[in-house]
Amino acid sequence: MRYDIQAAKELGMDGIVLGILEESAQVDIERTQALVELAHPLPVTFHRAFDDSENLDRSLEDVIQTGASRILTSAGQPRAIDGLSTLARLIHAAKDRILIMPCGGINSDNVVDIVRTTLAQEVHSSAGTSSPTSPGNGSDLSPGNHEVGSGGQAELFEQKVAKLVSLLGDLSHDQHVR
Numbered sequence: 001m002r003y004d005i006q007a008a009k010e011l012g013m014d015g016i017v018l019g020i021l022e023e024s025a026q027v028d029i030e031r032t033q034a035l036v037e038l039a040h041p042l043p044v045t046f047h048r049a050f051d052d053s054e055n056l057d058r059s060l061e062d063v064i065q066t067g068a069s070r071i072l073t074s075a076g077q078p079r080a081i082d083g084l085s086t087l088a089r090l091i092h093a094a095k096d097r098i099l100i101m102p103c104g105g106i107n108s109d110n111v112v113d114i115v116r117t118t119l120a121q122e123v124h125s126s127a128g129t130s131s132p133t134s135p136g137n138g139s140d141l142s143p144g145n146h147e148v149g150s151g152g153q154a155e156l157f158e159q160k161v162a163k164l165v166s167l168l169g170d171l172s173h174d175q176h177v178r
Helices: 002-010 029-039 048-052 056-066 080-094 111-118 152-172
Strands: 016-018 044-046 070-073 099-102
Touching: 002 016, 002 029, 016 029, 029 044, 029 056, 044 056, 048 056, 048 070, 056 070, 056 080, 070 080, 080 099, 080 111, 099 111, 111 152
Parallel strands: 016 044, 044 070, 070 099
Antiparallel strands: none
16 A cells, blocks of 8 residues: 555655555554555545444544545445435534545435535545446446447446536535535
């Protein structure tokens, strides 16, 4: 991981994503903190290993201690929409100390509800590209249409991203969202 972080810095990457848990399923604060320091000045996102931790509230505090910039999480659930109340609680508890980035099955059908309910400032979506056969993750895509040169897949991806951007742009003007 140290080598990869150094390479990312040398190649001009924008950030690092990592997550280390101890065998007890608790955040490995010491090793994570060392990698966060090595990554500096690049921001570090603690990935969904967070969801496998024993206690999400405790793990939130542990990740904050590491100096990471954000946590990528679906609140221990397969999809963010299934963990809305926990996500909202984590975002509230995080205050201005770290960003909580909901992820997992986020698409144009549920992004507005997720952001309104949790008050998330950032979300992560694959826009249906991570698993074409998973519900809510592009299941409407044709399995044979994955060639970049075909144009259809890339065009559909662009349409999905544009729709997400539009929905989120509309939310930024909504008085129900901070």
